[in-house]
Amino acid sequence: MDDFLWRALAAGIGVAVLSGPLGSFVVWRRLAYFGDTLAHAALLGVAVGLIAGVDYTVGVIAVCAAVAVLLVFLSEGRRFSGDTVLGILSHGTLSIGLLAVAVVEGPRIDLTAYLFGDILAVTRGDLWAVYGFGAAVLAALVGLWRPLLAVTVHEDVARVEGVPVRAIGIGFMLLMATTVALAMKVVGILLVTGLLIIPAAAARRFARTPEAMAVLAATVGVGAVVAGLRGAVALDLPAGPAVVIAALGLFAISVAAAAFRSKPDV
Amino acid sequence: MADATASASLVEAADVDVDLGGRRVISRVSVSVAPDEVVALIGPNGAGKTTLVRVLLGLVAPSRGIVRRKPGLRTGYMPQRMTIDPALPLTVERLLRLALATGTDARTRVRTALDEMGAGHLANATVQELSGGELQRVFLARALLREPELLVLDEPVQGVDVAGQAELYGLIARIRERRHCGALVVSHDLHLVMAATNRVICLNHHVCCAGHPETVSRDPAFIALFGPQAVQSFAVYHHHHDHQHDAHGDVLPLEAESKVKIGTGVHG
Numbered sequence: 001m002d003d004f005l006w007r008a009l010a011a012g013i014g015v016a017v018l019s020g021p022l023g024s025f026v027v028w029r030r031l032a033y034f035g036d037t038l039a040h041a042a043l044l045g046v047a048v049g050l051i052a053g054v055d056y057t058v059g060v061i062a063v064c065a066a067v068a069v070l071l072v073f074l075s076e077g078r079r080f081s082g083d084t085v086l087g088i089l090s091h092g093t094l095s096i097g098l099l100a101v102a103v104v105e106g107p108r109i110d111l112t113a114y115l116f117g118d119i120l121a122v123t124r125g126d127l128w129a130v131y132g133f134g135a136a137v138l139a140a141l142v143g144l145w146r147p148l149l150a151v152t153v154h155e156d157v158a159r160v161e162g163v164p165v166r167a168i169g170i171g172f173m174l175l176m177a178t179t180v181a182l183a184m185k186v187v188g189i190l191l192v193t194g195l196l197i198i199p200a201a202a203a204r205r206f207a208r209t210p211e212a213m214a215v216l217a218a219t220v221g222v223g224a225v226v227a228g229l230r231g232a233v234a235l236d237l238p239a240g241p242a243v244v245i246a247a248l249g250l251f252a253i254s255v256a257a258a259a260f261r262s263k264p265d266v
Numbered sequence: 267m268a269d270a271t272a273s274a275s276l277v278e279a280a281d282v283d284v285d286l287g288g289r290r291v292i293s294r295v296s297v298s299v300a301p302d303e304v305v306a307l308i309g310p311n312g313a314g315k316t317t318l319v320r321v322l323l324g325l326v327a328p329s330r331g332i333v334r335r336k337p338g339l340r341t342g343y344m345p346q347r348m349t350i351d352p353a354l355p356l357t358v359e360r361l362l363r364l365a366l367a368t369g370t371d372a373r374t375r376v377r378t379a380l381d382e383m384g385a386g387h388l389a390n391a392t393v394q395e396l397s398g399g400e401l402q403r404v405f406l407a408r409a410l411l412r413e414p415e416l417l418v419l420d421e422p423v424q425g426v427d428v429a430g431q432a433e434l435y436g437l438i439a440r441i442r443e444r445r446h447c448g449a450l451v452v453s454h455d456l457h458l459v460m461a462a463t464n465r466v467i468c469l470n471h472h473v474c475c476a477g478h479p480e481t482v483s484r485d486p487a488f489i490a491l492f493g494p495q496a497v498q499s500f501a502v503y504h505h506h507h508d509h510q511h512d513a514h515g516d517v518l519p520l521e522a523e524s525k526v527k528i529g530t531g532v533h534g
Contacts, residue, residue, distance in 0.1 A: 028354045150364045153350055157405070160323050160343040161365060161412065200353075207355045208392070 004120055005233065011122040012225035012243065014130040015179075015186045015195070020218025021141055022179045023196035024203070024210065025172065028152050032197055033083055034071070037090035038180045039192040041067040043097030045181065046114055050104045057129045057181050064177030067093060072169055117188030117240030119229070130182050137175050144171055149210055186225070187240040194244040199224060202251040205258035220250050275300050276339055276416045276448045277322050282331030284317055291317045293472045294331075299416060304442060304449045306459040306479075309469035310491065315452045316346055318469060319420050322450065339416055342409025346420040346452070348401050350393050358396070358404050359389045365411045379407040383437060402434065410441065417441065417449040435462040456492065 026035050042060045049059025067089055074085045101109055113121070141148075147168050150158040159165045183192045199220035200213065207213035227250075228243030278298035284291050291314045299305050299322075307315050320326040321333055323343060350356065362376040380386045385403040388396065396404065409417060419438065439462055442449055453459045459466060460479040468474040468488050475485040482488050 028351055030351065146364065152354065153356065153361060153364060154345060154348070156320070156323075156325055156345055157343055157408075159325060160341050160418075204353055204355065208357065209355055209360065213355050 004122070005229070007122045007124070007127055008119045008239065009226070009229055011127055011130050012119055012186050012229060013222050014127075014134050015183045016199070016221030016225045017218045018134045018137055018179050019183055019196050019221050020199060020203075020216075021214035022137070022176060023198075023200040023221075024214045024217050025148065025152065026176075026193075026196050027200045027204070028210075031176075032193055033086050033090075035176070035180065035193040035196050037071070037086045037093075038064045038068060038177060039184065039189045040090045040094035041097070042180055042184050042189050042192075043114060044093045044100060045097075047097055047100030047104055050101070055125065055129065057126075057133070057185075060181035060184065061133075061178050063093075064180055065174050068173030068177050069170060072166070072173060113188070114184070115188050115190050116238055117184065117186050117191065119186045119239045119243075120232075122185060126185055130185070133178050133182055137178050140171070141175055144168060144175075148172055187243055191240055191244045195221065195224075195247065198244065198247040198251050202247070202254040205254060220254075221247065224250055275334070276336050277450075278334045279318070279322055279328070280332045280334070282318075282321060282328040282333065284314070284321055284326060285329045286317065286326075291471065292321070292328075292469075295469070295473055296331075297322070297467055297473070297476075299448045299450050301415065301448050302442075302446050303465060304438075304451065304463040305465045305467060306463040307450065307452045307467050307469055308454075308456060308459055309474075311454075313470045315469055316420055319418060319450065319452055323418060336415070340412055340414050341416045341418060342406075342412045342414030342447075344402065344405045344409050344417075344419045348405055352394050356393050357389070358385070358391050358393060361393055361404065362408050362411060365408045375411060376407075379410045380404070382410065382441075383407040384433075399434075403437075406434070406437065410445075413445070414447050417447050419449065420452045421454060438462065 026032060041064050045060030045063035046056045047059070048063055049056035052059060071085065071089065074080075074089075075082050080088075098111075101111070101114070112118075147158070147163045148171075150161070150163050151165055151168055155165060179196070180192050183195050187195050200217040202220045203213045203216035207216050224247035225243055228246035229239060231237060231246065232239040232242040275298040278296075280296050282295050283293055295318060297305070297307075297318070307318065309315050317326060321328050322335075323341065324333070324335065350361075358380070359373075359376055362379065363372055366372045366375065377386065377389065380389055383403040383406050385400065385407055388400055388404060393401065393404070406419070409419075417438070438449060438451065441447070451459070451463065460483065463479060465477065466479050466482045467476045468482060468485075468491060470491055474487040474491055475482050477485075
């Protein structure tokens with residue numbers, strides 16, 4: 001196997017392991033559209049990275065984090081519903097990002113790599129970013145796990161019990177921002193949310209605890225990366241969509257398996 | 267800083283207004299809950315009961331007026347809305363353990379709290395398969411785990427039948443006897459409130475009337491708010507049934523010293 005394939009596989013597995021627990025929270029807290037918004041904002045982050053002359057991962061994390069924190073404050077105003085605010089930020093930042101990237105890189109820029117991912121072009125530096133930032137996100141998530149779960153179960157009850165709800169919320173947003181920045185190397189901006197929620201959804205019916213669902217989601221994600229990459233290389237297909245399609249296939253199998261399993265005893 | 271009079275209360279709102287979305291939901295309301303006191307909050311739908319509770323809990327900031335809580339007050343809260351997303355796999359035991367810092371006796375304490383609420387058999391059930399009444403007991407057990415000085419119960423409109431509510435009030439009375447905590451109860455069932463509390467606040471955006479249940483039930487403002495039929499039917503709650511129902515609807519023999527008399531519902 002070629003070096004670039006090993007790097008692709010390693011990056012994909014790292015991102016899938018991260019996406020399992022984060023994606024579970026996205027599903028539990030109904031944040032799919034929020035994930036999309038962060039992903040769209042990521043393109044603006046790419047442009048910021050190019051302008052500032054730093055690695056685009058840093059630019060993406062910074063812009064996504066700013067958008068996430070902005071969202072926390074905007075949604076507290078309650079003048080507009082949450083999904084209206086998300087829609088404004090999502091498409092606003094995507095458009096600004098498209099313009100900014102075009103201005104910085106010129107009109108001949110290849111957007112496809114950003115929009116659908118370019119996992120086969122993952123560099124050694126990208127790999128360091130995935131495992132370095134990824135380890136930091138997982139460590140922080142372990143620390144935040146119990147209060148974050150308490151807020152997810154019932155925000156008001158958690159607040160009355162003394163959980164610092166806003167600080168936990170901002171912390172989670174930062175972890176999401178980082179995860180999106182890393183996942184976009186694998187599946188691209190438009191498919192990031194798929195990699196987050198499809199494995200978690202596939203894991204739901206086979207888990208009895210939140211932790212089991214997170215681990216199972218990570219496992220499904222790793223399976224999707226391995227199967228998707230194999231398929232992409234064998235059939236010469238774009239890798240990002242192939243990974244998401246593999247996840248979709250595993251989700252379909254999980255639905256069928258759950259239906260089959262629940263039938264005899266009902 | 268709390269002054270001498272305020273320190274007697276667990277929580278106190280003084281002359282509070284709350285505006286939500288440009289509408290005044292609560293106007294010039296003053297309430298307080300003292301230790302060892304059960305205060306009931308009643309009023310028609312949309313009267314601002316839940317909003318007032320959220321203000322007292324510190325979940326909503328008042329637009330005007332002052333809310334004081336005893337410093338370091340431990341509060342147990344049973345919210346009105348308790349739905350948990352079906353995507354979250356969670357057992358009852360785990361839901362309760364979330365209220366505790368990880369300790370060696372967490373499991374025992376959770377079991378004890380559930381048993382106390384008559385919900386011990388639900389420990390391994392997943393939260394989504396519980397009925398409204400069961401979920402209410404589970405959240406009540408969770409509130410108890412906190413060893414609360416103040417218990418705040420926002421009763422759900424749906425999901426619990428009248429007899430189940432009667433039993434719940436029995437539980438609340440027992441909790442209070444044993445732990446001497448103050449309690450603030452939002453209720454939609456006048457009879458149960460009158461039977462199980464020692465102070466009633468009748469809210470319709472402002473405080474219509476407040477005081478001992480019997481005094482309040484004779485207050486013209488109360489009669490105007492709930493209508494003469496409702497007031498008349500208070501006589502009902504004084505009569506005795508020869509049996510009672512538990513939260514599952516099973517018939518139980520009536521305990522001789524049962525503190526809760528069961529009346530017919532006032533709703534339609």
